[in-house]
Each structure stands twice: as C-alpha cells, then as structure tokens.
Amino acid sequence: MSLQKLVLYNYKFCPFAARAVLALAETKQPYENVEIDLSVPRPDWYLKDINPYGQVPALKVNDKDIILESLFVAEYIADLHPESGLWPTDALQRAQTRYLIHHWGTHTQPALHKASFTLDPTDAQQRHQAFIDQLEKIDHLLCSAHKTSQPGLNGDGPFFLGSQFTFADLALASFLTRVPLVEVYQKGFVFPKENPKLKRFLEWSDAVVKRETVVKALPSTEELVPIYKKWFK
Amino acid sequence: MTVPKLTIYNNIACPYANRVLIALQETQQEYELVDIDLKTPRPEYYLKEINPYGEVPALKTADGNVILESLVIAEYLADSNPDANLLSKDPLQRAQSRYLIQHWTSRAQPAIAKASLALDSPTEEAKALDLAETELEKVDALLRKVNITKDGPYFLGAQFSYADLALAPFLARGYLLTAFHEESVQKAWDERLKANKNVQRFLTWRQAVVERPSVLKSTPPKEVVLEAYSAKFLKNRL
Numbered sequence: 001m002s003l004q005k006l007v008l009y010n011y012k013f014c015p016f017a018a019r020a021v022l023a024l025a026e027t028k029q030p031y032e033n034v035e036i037d038l039s040v041p042r043p044d045w046y047l048k049d050i051n052p053y054g055q056v057p058a059l060k061v062n063d064k065d066i067i068l069e070s071l072f073v074a075e076y077i078a079d080l081h082p083e084s085g086l087w088p089t090d091a092l093q094r095a096q097t098r099y100l101i102h103h104w105g106t107h108t109q110p111a112l113h114k115a116s117f118t119l120d121p122t123d124a125q126q127r128h129q130a131f132i133d134q135l136e137k138i139d140h141l142l143c144s145a146h147k148t149s150q151p152g153l154n155g156d157g158p159f160f161l162g163s164q165f166t167f168a169d170l171a172l173a174s175f176l177t178r179v180p181l182v183e184v185y186q187k188g189f190v191f192p193k194e195n196p197k198l199k200r201f202l203e204w205s206d207a208v209v210k211r212e213t214v215v216k217a218l219p220s221t222e223e224l225v226p227i228y229k230k231w232f233k
Numbered sequence: 234m235t236v237p238k239l240t241i242y243n244n245i246a247c248p249y250a251n252r253v254l255i256a257l258q259e260t261q262q263e264y265e266l267v268d269i270d271l272k273t274p275r276p277e278y279y280l281k282e283i284n285p286y287g288e289v290p291a292l293k294t295a296d297g298n299v300i301l302e303s304l305v306i307a308e309y310l311a312d313s314n315p316d317a318n319l320l321s322k323d324p325l326q327r328a329q330s331r332y333l334i335q336h337w338t339s340r341a342q343p344a345i346a347k348a349s350l351a352l353d354s355p356t357e358e359a360k361a362l363d364l365a366e367t368e369l370e371k372v373d374a375l376l377r378k379v380n381i382t383k384d385g386p387y388f389l390g391a392q393f394s395y396a397d398l399a400l401a402p403f404l405a406r407g408y409l410l411t412a413f414h415e416e417s418v419q420k421a422w423d424e425r426l427k428a429n430k431n432v433q434r435f436l437t438w439r440q441a442v443v444e445r446p447s448v449l450k451s452t453p454p455k456e457v458v459l460e461a462y463s464a465k466f467l468k469n470r471l
Contacts, residue, residue, distance in 0.1 A: 061325065065329075067332070068332060069331070069332060072328045072335075075327070075328065076324050076325065079327060079328075091313040094309070095300045095305050095306070095308065099300065099305050102302055
C-alpha cells in the first residue's frame with residue numbers, strides 16, 4: 001500500500017491519544033504531530049476543520065479525510081501495516097482482543113479512576129477493593145486467551161496472546177502506566193503484589209509498560225504523577 | 234452424528250441481539266438459538282458459564298468458547314466468513330464504518346430515545362424533535378461523505394456491510410420516535426423528514442437497510458417492539 005500522509009492531532013498526556021502514538025511507533029509509520037493543549041479552549045480551526053467535539057486524537061489522512069476515536073485511529077494505522085503483526089488473523093483471538101479492550105473501558109477503567117482520584121476517605125477501602133476485583137477479572141480474561149499454533153500467538157510469552165505484542169496490549173498500555181497511580185495518590189493503599197489472582201495481570205502489565213516502544217512513546221508513571229495531582233483539591 | 238454448531242443466546246426484542254441474527258443470516262451460518270427471557274432472573278448456568286452480566290447476545294462456539302458484546306460477535310462472524318464481504322478491505326472504510334456506528338450510538342440514538350419519551354409537554358416535545366432532526370442531519374452528512382448512492386444505497390454503496398448491519402435493528406425501530414405521541418405528531422414527523430433536503434441520504438439508506446431480507450428476518454414485528462419498549466421505558470407513565 002502506498003504511503004499515506006498522516007497528521008496526528010495529539011495531547012501528550014491523553015491516554016486515548018497515546019494509543020495512536022503507540023500504533024505509529026509500532027508500525028514506524030511517518031507522520032506529523034500537532035499538539036493540542038487540552039488545558040485551554042480548543043482553537044476555532046480545530047473545532048471547524050478537524051473535530052467539532054474538540055477531543056484528541058484525530059488523524060488527518062492525505063489532507064482529505066479525518067478519522068476520530070482513538071481505537072479507530074490506532075486500528076487504521078495498524079491496518080496500513082499488516083506486516084507489523086499487531087492484529088492476529090485468528091477470528092477468535094481478534095474477538096478476544098476486542099472484548100478485552102471493551103471490558104477494560106467499561107468495567108476496569110471506571111474502577112481505576114474512582115480508586116485513584118477520589119480523595120474522600122469514606123469508603124476508600126471499598127473503592128480500592130472494587131479496583132482490585134476488576135483487575136482480578138482482567139487476570140482471568142488474560143488466562144483465558146485463546147492459543148493458536150502460530151509462534152508468538154500461542155501463549156508463549158507475557159503479552160495477551162503470547163510473545164507477540166498485539167493490539168490488545170497496545171490499546172491498554174497507556175492505562176497500565178496509570179495503574180500504579182492509585183498507590184501514589186491514595187494514602188494507606190498498598191498494591192497487593194502477592195495476590196495469586198493477579199499473577200498473570202502483573203506479568204502482563206510489567207511486560208507491556210517495559211516494552212521499548214512503550215517506554216519511548218508514552219509518558220512514564222513518574223511523569224504522570226504531577227499531571228493529575230493538579231486536579232485534586 | 235450432528236456437527237456441533239454455534240449456540241446463540243438471544244432475545245428477539247433486544248436490538249443488540251438482532252445484530253447477531255442479521256450477521257448469521259448474512260454469513261449463512263448454521264446455529265442453535267437459545268432464548269433468554271429478560272423479564273425474569275437469568276438461570277444460574279447462564280450467569281456462571283455464559284455471561285456473568287446476564288445480558289444478551291452471547292455466542293458459544295462449537296468448541297465451547299464464549300464471545301460477548303454484539304459488535305464483537307458480529308465482527309467475529311464477519312471475520313470467520315470473509316466471503317460474505319461484511320468488512321471492507323479498505324482501512325479507511327473500516328474506520329469510517331466503525332465511526333458511523335459509534336456516532337449513531339452516542340449521538341443520534343440518545344436524541345431519538347429522548348424524543349420518543351418527550352411526552353410531558355408540547356414545548357418539551359418540540360425541542361426533542363428539533364434535536365432528533367439535527368442529529369439525523371449529522372448522520373446524513375456522514376453518509377454523504379462516504380457514498381452519495383452513486384453505487385448503491387448502503388453505507389459503502391452496493392455492498393451491505395458492517396455499519397449497515399450494526400445499525401439495522403435501530404433503523405428498523407424508527408417508528409418508536411413517534412409511536413407514543415399523538416397520531417398527528419407521527420404524521421407531521423414523517424412529512425418533516427420527507428421535506429428536509431438534509432436527511433434525504435439518511436432516508437434512502439434507512440429504507441434500503443430495513444427492507445433487506447436478513448434484516449426483516451432478524452427484527453421483531455412492531456407489536457413486540459412496542460410492548461417491550463413501553464414495558465422498559467414507560468412503566469412509570471402508562
């Protein structure tokens with residue numbers, strides 16, 4: 001496929017835009033980065049020409065088409081580069097990939113958000129426990145990943161499907177870098193690293209956040225700490 | 234010996250489950266249908282082995298793998314049956330298809346739902362209908378950006394595809410918008426859309442989608458929809 005001209009409208013600390021940044025890094029797709037500051041009102045041209053809803057990421061393709069929504073942008077970039085191996089070809093592995101991402105967004109992320117950012121100490125214990133319960137569910141989904149006979153996609157490594165880094169890992173990487181924030185912001189919360197029902201989750205999370213492309217492309221947990229802190233009062 | 238089949242956990246009144254039925258029709262799959270009653274507590278086995286959230290649809294493969302979420306199931310069926318051509322091979326069209334579904338779900342459908350329940354005052358009703366019309370115009374614009382029916386009425390042209398499939402159950406329930414309003418409101422709404430040049434592409438698309446045989450086979454009759462909808466959303470009013 002001939003090279004597409006891509007412009008990414010991005011905000012460094014947005015975990016959704018990070019999906020697009022990571023997809024571009026994994027596929028080595030050339031692009032122009034336009035930083036959009038989410039802490040101030042969007043410029044008129046952005047609302048008019050790129051995204052009337054003002055959000056990032058947005059991807060402009062060949063000076064003509066605009067793609068919105070982080071997962072659609074990331075999947076589009078991955079589709080331009082099937083050689084990157086980001087998408088398995090097995091239909092069941094693809095379905096499990098989509099489901100894991102959906103599940104995180106619907107169930108895990110709200111619990112993570114609530115556990116991290118609620119400062120009222122009432123019910124803190126319940127919020128923290130609810131968050132751990134959700135991570136245990138993710139652990140279970142990871143353990144249930146379908147194995148094919150293809151190397152890299154047969155459970156032979158720490159990523160979702162095996163030793164190969166695929167779209168499920170990519171889509172959740174920026175959120176995994178935010179999991180340790182709960183321990184940073186919440187007094188008295190210690191992450192239960194010895195919990196046997198989190199063994200697979202921790203192995204997976206560790207491999208994802210330490211992957212070279214992830215380290216290079218995404219802000220580290222340390223860089224994130226002051227970003228959110230300014231919202232607490 | 235019978236060949237093991239797909240098992241689909243279904244309820245005909247659920248538009249999300251209808252998506253799966255359409256996909257099954259389009260891919261001409263063999264399957265077994267298990268009806269799950271949504272008005273009573275789910276059976277133990279369903280919560281334990283199929284879906285802890287108790288919802289439909291769900292799919293169990295011949296070798297016992299369970300897949301949840303209507304769009305994930307529909308894509309699984311499309312991926313497993315490439316001859317049905319439900320997913321475009323063009324990355325841009327795939328992105329546009331996903332976006333149309335997302336846009337409809339997060340913007341158009343809520344506006345339509347609001348209008349269907351704006352029954353308390355004429356002012357509320359007028360505002361809600363205006364909003365619904367505006368959202369349909371936005372959908373129309375998205376449709377025109379991709380295909381202006383030069384090649385066919387569906388989202389991508391002549392080929393019925395994923396975006397049409399995903400939204401078909403909601404398009405087929407279009408009458409819900411005015412079903413609980415005065416009859417005069419229903420007539421006026423239909424005339425209004427016919428006269429609005431900024432929803433013509435939407436109307437052409439909707440008609441083609443709802444008339445497709447796989448959609449007709451997979452969506453319930455009006456009486457079933459009205460009963461289920463009013464039981465769920467109007468029980469405090471009627």
